[in-house]
Amino acid sequence: MTALAPWASSPRASRGRLHAEPGAAERGPRDAFQRDRDRVIHSISFRRLRHKTQVFMAPDGDHFRVRLTHSIEVAQIGRTISRALGLNEDLTEALCLAHDIGHPPFGHAGEEALERALAGKGGFDHNGHTLRTLMMLERPYPRYAGLNLTWETLEGLAKHNGPIFAPNWALAEADAEARLELTSYASLEAQVAALADDIAYDNHDIDDGLRAGLLSIDQLCEVPLVARGWAIARRDFADLGDDRLHGEVIRSQIGAMVNDLIAETRQRIHASGVASVDDVRAAGRALVGFSADMAADERRLKAFMYANLYHHPRQLAAAAAADHVIDGLFAAYHADPSLLPEEWRIRLPDAEPYLSRHIADFIAGMTDRYAVSRYREVVGPIDLPEGF
Incomplete structure (x- = not known):
């Protein structure tokens, strides 16, 4: 790891944990x-x-x-x-x-x-x-x-x-x-995590949408950020078919967003005058972010993805089925909590809202496939659309 900047979070200055942990050093030099x-x-x-x-x-x-x-x-x-x-x-x-x-x-x-x-x-x-x-x-x-x-x-x-x-x-x-x-505001590390999430799903959801056949490169080129990357890929790899270039566009787009974020964030940190992580929390604004131009490009990309992928008819049909599964599970467990596994029954609260929250805790922890299997067990048969 490189030397930490003055405004970085240091484990030596951590505010600690809720519960003391005697002997933690015995479990490795971390x-x-x-x-x-x-x-x-x-x-x-x-x-x-x-x-x-x-x-x-x-x-x-x-x-x-x-x-x-x-x-x-x-x-x-x-x-x-x-x-x-x-x-x-x-x-x-x-x-x-x-x-x-x-x-x-x-x-x-x-x-x-x-x-x-x-x-x-x-x-x-x-x-x-x-x-x-x-x-x-x-x-x-x-x-x-x-x-x-x-x-x-x-x-x-x-x-x-x-x-x-x-x-x-x-x-x-x-x-x-x-x-x-x-x-x-949170630490710069937390602010980075939030923008890394945006960069990842903005770009990798494109990859999955293309793979699923729900998006086409022609559609995506309606977005200026994608169109610029596609033009560069076609120029640099003119001898290759379009399907070989999808990954190149996504990689270059991630690189452009990461480089923009790093440059913009350095400028914001310098302009803010922060000298510690406490200064970061008191800065009154986010210090990690895209430039104005990249932020506008990213908003246009998100709007496109919502219109063409996240709200695609096939996705909406799957969402409706998922909604039905969760509704049915919650109703069944709320009507008869004895259907819950024993480890959840023994901690079942008596009164609302805690009873409902406990059931929601159980359902929220389920995987997709476990939720479907439990629905069939406690509610009944269900026909699921393509994608399940």
């Missing part, structure tokens, strides 16, 4: 942020990401991305950016790997279904559920719940997208326990 990264990787919730939707629900193709592979790709981009900026790569990696752990089965369709199920009971938000999972639902240690991550990792997961002034109940509970200073 610093606090390296331990956090490793705890995420070894968690059950992280392993389950291999069967959770990224874009395509329970995909039947081995080459499509899922939450796990997406998180790994985000971490790779995040580490590259952090190294260039002199930030803490291990903290960045921990945040990138953990950022989607709170997603329920079926991606945003599953999240919307759980949000409805918990209407009037606090609702559901995947970001808040990430904190809830890592602080309470994961239970690898004998004396306390959660992974006992450092304050810096919890803070970064809570507010990597910026300050939070109206936290939902799950995030409010996390804040009450860890005092995450939700109304300030």
Whole structure:
């Protein structure tokens, strides 16, 4: 690792963990942020990401991305950016790997279904559920719940997208326990993780959309950022067929976005005068970001992807089926909690909203395929559209 910049997060200056860990040094020469990264990787919730939707629900193709592979790709981009900026790569990696752990089965369709199920009971938000999972639902240690991550990792997961002034109940509970200073900005490592996520899914979703036949390069060239990359690829590889150039366009686009972000962020850091991570939190604005031109290009790309991929008729049909599965599971477990597995029944709260939240916790932890199999077991047969 390169020497840390003054405004980077240092494990030696960490605010620590909620629970003391005597004898931790006996488990290897790792610093606090390296331990956090490793705890995420070894968690059950992280392993389950291999069967959770990224874009395509329970995909039947081995080459499509899922939450796990997406998180790994985000971490790779995040580490590259952090190294260039002199930030803490291990903290960045921990945040990138953990950022989607709170997603329920079926991606945003599953999240919307759980949000409805918990209407009037606090609702559901995947970001808040990430904190809830890592602080309470994961239970690898004998004396306390959660992974006992450092304050810096919890803070970064809570507010990597910026300050939070109206936290939902799950995030409010996390804040009450860890005092995450939700109304300030997070560390630069957390800000990098948020933009690495955008870069990864902006580009890799293009790759999956092309592979699935839901997008064409002609369509994509309506987006100026893609059109510029395609023109360069065609110029440099004029002897190759179009299908050989898709990956080149995506790689060059990722490189352009990463380079722009690094250059813009360096300028913002210099202009802000920050000299420490506490100065970063008090800066009053995000210091990691794209230039104005790249930000505009990225917004146009996102708008295109929503119109042509995320809201494609085939995707909407799959989302409707996912919605039906989550609705049916929640209704069945709420009507008869004895259908829950024993380890969840023995901790079943008696009163609302805690009963409904407990059921939502169980459902949110499911993989796509487990949710479908449990639906068939506790509700009944279901016909699923192409893609399941």
